[in-house]
Amino acid sequence: MTNLYDGKMAAIFDAMYQTFIDYDEEYQFYNHLIKENNCTSILEVGSGTGNLAKRFQQNNQEYIGLDYSQSIIAIAKERNKSCTFIHGDMRQFELEKPIDSILITGRSTSYLTTNEDINSTFESIYKNLTEDGILIFDFIDANRFIPFTKENQVIIHKAEYDEILYYRNSNWKTTSSENFMLEWTAQYYTLKNDEKEIIAEDFSTLRVFTLNEIQLFLYLNDFEIIKIIDRKTYAYDTYVIVARKKITQKKS
Known part of the structure; x- marks a missing residue:
């Protein structure tokens, strides 16, 4: 996977996305889905420079951020000194304990370029979710x-x-x-x-993905889709998927 937004690009990314995204609205959107599914702990994959982290922290929520870019994480840690950020790869990570909800934000799914990447990501997420844990993510509609x-x-x-x-x-x-x-x-x-x-x-x-592709990948990795949201974002149309981990004989 591409080593995203290191060095100088991290600062440029941070500056531009302050305007591209209304992070107050973004927080309300994701937090509504989290609360709707009775989740209390959150891992954000693709946590970036910590703009959502700041809002989860301000509301005293149990939050962890994970990102692939060390330069991006450095900015996030400087701004959110009380938050936990992990340098890691969404395709293979392990938390100290399972978590109620995992978000993949900012259309970070676009960097999963092979079927193996996607399956590895969903498998890692499955392992790090509690029973009946919730996965929420967006993707660009092909x-x-x-x-x-x-x-x-x-x-x-x-x-x-x-x-x-x-x-x-x-x-x-x-x-x-x-x-x-x-x-x-x-x-x-x-x-x-x-x-x-x-x-x-x-x-x-x-x-980029079709909705049918995503539905099949989730099915193969033992997730049940509970909501599909057609959402317009700052640049391109996306879908947001809310899926629940299913407990199966194979993975129990």
């Missing part, structure tokens, strides 16, 4: 996303943070129709005196 990228060769997002206006130019190229793989090339820049100043460039290989 049926809407791929046509959108074909019709829009360059996608521009902008964000203003600390009086700096950031731009991101994204180019998407479909590389495999078998499992909906895409190459994402991004150029980050600011405008000073009407001149573009490039501050970073990034490249990632990502995967």
